[in-house]
Amino acid sequence: MPNTVLSRAMSGTVEPSLLPLPDRVAALLSELGSPPRLAAHLRAVHHVAHQLVDWVEHRYPAVIFDREAVLFGAATHDIGKTVHLAELSEPGSAHEEAGQVLLLGHGISPELARFAATHASWVDARVGLDDLLVSLADKIWKNKRVPDLEDLVVARLAQATGRAAWEEFLALDGVLARIGDAADERLAFQASFPIHSGGTEAA
Template sequence: MVSAALNHVMTDPSEPPLRPLPPRVCALLETLAAAPRLAAHLRAVYDTACELTLALERHYPALSYDREAVLFGAATHDIGKTMHPAELSGPGTAHECAGYELLRKHAVEEHLARFARTHATWTAPDVTVEDLLVSLADKIWKGKRVTELEQLVIGHLTSVSGQQPWEAFLTLDDILGHLAADADARLAFQTRHALPGPRLPLD
């Protein structure tokens, strides 16, 4: 049975207003009995990715990437924390590969599952625009700016727009500044929802 708290955090109207998680993601989180705190985090990053990609499409219509993959990746990037719940409130990277394997086990396609293991490795040689945008959404949702990551995105923006790097920087800086303005409200939304309870000892 799906907990009322989990169902509420995934889909009900929220403050700040956040888009509900996609039905496929909700089904996965229900199956995995995800903690409401994790669902709240994924919803905040998903909504941020929606806003980020819409802004980029307005300013850089020639930027070619799979928007649906980015949004799915944002909505599931930390799903491995269902297996490593300590990483919901503390550091750790075990959830990355675990999340990828978990998604593949539940028949999620490779091109969608990969974000679970790539969202923190934007310097890898085979990184894609999609990987960078999921990573960027996972930072800016809480107002965090990462110069190295943003420079990689700017490289793609200049290549499709003919802008000078400083022009692309100003445009991206404006987009990210607008998104960061709501970071405190998103953080408060996440904090309002419960972490996993203590595991009961086995008999």
């Protein structure tokens, strides 16, 4: 019998209105027996990533980045927590490498699997704009502002446009403030789902 709680977390009609997780990701989370709260978190971050990539495409049409990779990365960045369940409720980084290994083991390309490992490693010089956008979505979904991370995004955008960093900072600050305004609703959505998987009753 399908887990209706998990299904609702991934794609059900909810408040606030959130985009459903991609079918490919939903199928994988179902196969892994994902905790509903993890699926809800991934859905919230994926939704915010959509807002970020839409903004980048609109304001920076010449900036090269992989929209679909960012969205997939946002939708799967914490998938390693299906292995390290304790990290759903307490700090830990074991899920990062575990998530990348898990995705690779399920036939996901290294280019897409990497986000599970890079979403908390934005200081690495090898991290590109795609990775930074996933990291940013994973923070701003709950209205957490990380100046070091935002400065890196600003620097990439300023470099690409030739505009002053302060100008790009103001633009980014504006969109992050707008997205952050709905953080309480997203946090309530995530909290409405149980940490433990199993069962078919509504959360």
